[in-house]
Amino acid sequence: MTLPRLSVQFDTSAEPLRKRAPVHDENGRPLSDFMMLIPGLRDKPKHLVERTIQDVHIVLTHFREAVVFAEFNLKLNLLWVSIRSINGIRFEIASAIQEHVPEAKLVSHI
Numbered sequence: 001m002t003l004p005r006l007s008v009q010f011d012t013s014a015e016p017l018r019k020r021a022p023v024h025d026e027n028g029r030p031l032s033d034f035m036m037l038i039p040g041l042r043d044k045p046k047h048l049v050e051r052t053i054q055d056v057h058i059v060l061t062h063f064r065e066a067v068v069f070a071e072f073n074l075k076l077n078l079l080w081v082s083i084r085s086i087n088g089i090r091f092e093i094a095s096a097i098q099e100h101v102p103e104a105k106l107v108s109h110i
Contacts (some may be wrong), residue, residue: 017071017073020069022068022082029084031069031082032084032085033080033081033082034081034090034094035078035079035108036078036081036097036105038078038105039077039105040077040103041074042075042077052101055100056070056097056100056101059096059100063083063092063096065084066083066093067082067093068082069082078107079104081093
């Protein structure tokens with residue numbers, strides 16, 4: 001399996017996330033999603049933004065068996081992660097992100 005897709009969205013004219021984020025895995029099983037907010041990140045110096053995104057990507061690669069899609073929207077300071085339905089994995093991933101990026105807050109999960 002390839003590494004999770006992690007992209008940074010700067011362009012407001014892009015197709016809505018609800019149309020890009022997968023809802024089923026390659027076997028047709030439904031996926032689950034969660035969002036994390038990293039308050040104030042977009043206002044930080046570029047090197048700190050890049051470091052934070054790199055930290056998130058490293059965490060997500062440790063969960064590549066569960067993470068199917070991830071996208072960070074810098075304008076909204078919002079990370080969206082689509083995952084396989086594995087019991088407890090959402091909170092495990094969110095906790096791991098918070099260990100590396102303490103200001104990250106879990107704001108929603110589906």
